[in-house]
Amino acid sequence: MTTITRPDRTLDGVGTSMVRPDAPAKTKGEFAYSSDLHAEGMLWGATVRSPHSRARIVSIDVAPALAMAGVHAVLTLDDVPGSRVFGLERPDQPVLADGEARYWGEPIAIVAAEDRETARLAAAAVRVDYEPLTPLSDPEEAEANGSTFRVIEIVNGDETTQGSVVVEGHYEVGQQDQAPLGTESGLAVPDEEGGVDLHISTQWLHVDHEQVVAALGLRTDQVRLHMAGIGGAFGAREDLSLQIHLCMLALHTRRPVKMVYDRAESFVGHVHRHPARMWYRHEADPDGTLKRVQARVLLDGGAYASTSSAVLANACYFAVGPYRCQSVAVHGAAARTNNPPAGAMRGFGAVQSCFGYESQMDRLAEALGMDPIELRLKNALGHGDRLATTGQLIEGSLPTRRVIESLDAMPMLDSESDDPRRLPGGTGLTTPASAVQRGVGFAVGIKNLAFSEGFDDFTEVRAVLTADGLKIGTAAAEVGQGLVSVVEQIARSATGMENVRMVWDDTAHIGSAGSTSASRQTQMTGGAALAACEAVLAEALRRGDGDRLDDRGVWRGDELVVSLADLLTEGPIEHLERFRHPPTEAPDERGRGNVHAGFAVAAHRAVVDVDLELGLVRVVRVDTAQDIGKAINPAAVVGQIEGGIMQGVGLAVMEEIVLDEGVMKNASFTDYLLPTFLDAPEVEAILIEEPDHWGPFGAKGVGEPPAISSTAAVVAAIRAATGKPLTRTPVKPEDIVGL
């Protein structure tokens, strides 16, 4: 037997910044997104939507549309074969309007036609007779009327506790759109036996499957969902959009049906971040010790439940932030209104309350005459402490102190550019350098990792070792974050194999991977991949009677004892792993308990230049230190950090959906402003690696923390530059110039 020296490090394993395997196809335009699919003989679908935020539907006349050449189907609620309602947390949203349109843009009917243009024209030809009703658009009025999805009261500690220094404030967060570049799209292909295959971009294939099966009234195995390429998500693909509609049209016409929302439709086709109104009262001792925090958090959930209940829970559980506090009272409500439904977006409730508590911490520091960073350090929550709201013991790592200290110690770099195009006036060159006022702001945020409140949160992964290499099968959504690299890297480090490939299985071939949300996939699908790979390795070593595995086979010391092909003559080695994180529990009646599986913190320090006369802001830098557990892929971690900060900056200075009595006034990229290359701040990131108590190699999820406190830091910096209180985000020019 030949003796070959075995390399002692696996190429592209954990800790390397391997190039993502899907990048070449994506740069060449060859990667197939859900909008790029085609099937022989396919039709195009389109949606009829309500032009009113609230209206009774008197009648729907589909005849004019059906009479058009090339139109194959026009379907309404009566054509839904199974459950007429769907929803992530509770089924309360009609598949198509049920006699009353409850928000602007609610789907009323769907059509299928020979081509996209005909489908659009047919949708416009459906005659709907509406009787407009007065919409409930004010969340405060809704709460007062008891129109809510959930109300939470958290009471922890002695309610009589007081501090001698008191600050109080009202804060507001506007509604942000996820704006993934890929709009909602998909392709449904009927089979010969009354079933259907749906190719779709989603954050959670199996929860879509469950809802589609229910609405179609079919057996589970008659509906197969396949993951198509995903053009970003950020929460926008948690809820169903066109999934049921596509399948209904395909089953009805017995033809494949494709549907692609345009941008305006996408704005009403997915839920958005909840707008928030908050009231806070902080009490502290003169030395800065937080004694009591009271908060009221009101989220506008819009017309249907979506994930309002869980978003509200997050906003309330993290209402105090990453700080210890003796006494806490939080009242939270998610209002039901006739505004477009709100739901998941990166940060999921923790963003809104962070803007409140970090604004308060700055106010408190000022009232105390104390350095704001010193105040945060004094109260910083860490391992072994209890979360101020739920009272949960922090069992994993939580380096809040280290995150704050590391960022504070980072030298304050100036902009790398003195180009006039990078002044607040941008390429318009409206701002001379002499008119610029600079400000610096600091904020810290906390976020839970994975699902909470007793949810049975699991992920399935199948590892299969064949002579062709190691294949990791999953249904986990790769939304752009780089899970495809993370899973392959974990598999390489776990087994020693370099020839590893992640593949996506459909709902008929693998169990749920859970949602690509709550920053959970690195830990969950990564954790499942690690366990599955360890089992495959153990079996390979048992079969080969060796101590190590690589692409060539099983080794004992420096001797290759059996080749990979020989090892697998008796068949592939396969292991299906169902991975769960440590169990959580539902809160008690006072909102307390071990409701979370883990936590991560991050701090942001923003530097802004403000043109005080024109009210223009340029975010120069946002530096950060983030608690990441372990960097599986450092370049991908930095990519999440820079991208998350950019969305946080957007919410701080420009991004807001504007509603007027429930009607969206800026449903386009012309009117809803997104940060561009010229708006992007420079970012320097410190990665704090303190292994968590669960998850592969101690890694934590990294997707959401960059978006939690970056907004609060930027607004704090604008306050420092302008001297204005700025209690609402996004900060608009008129807030700065005081019009």
Add this chain to the structure above:
Amino acid sequence: MTVNGIEQTADPVGPESLLTTLRDRLGLYGSKNACEQGECGSCSVILDGELVCSCLVMAADADGSEVVTVEGIAGGDGLHRVQQAMIEGSGVQCGFCTPGIVVAAAHLFATGAPVTADDIREALAGNICRCTGYGAIVRALAALSGEAP
């Protein structure tokens, strides 16, 4: 018209955009349909040497023109250096903006003239990316400044 060096004939309906013709009639799905309003740059192509949003060009107006899409930007089976830089520099996440950025950056670097990071930012200000925060893309492309095409 000529698309990526190949003579193509299509029969667009009325005011159909060049983007729609490329995608739905010619099966060239590389140019992306993110806003179809000229705001995001995902559909960028080179039309007779000019960088345009193909969603804003009427297909009928491209009659007789020479169009280069992301599929033809490398001019062969290999990768354009902009594509190579994007891959190696972690400039790709979800990738929906990537074809437009590749086309716009290839156009910017076509002459080989040196450019600053801010020139890159201005040249690509019409290309929206929602994933990366732009940093990795600027770093990846800045390294190409002044390189001979």
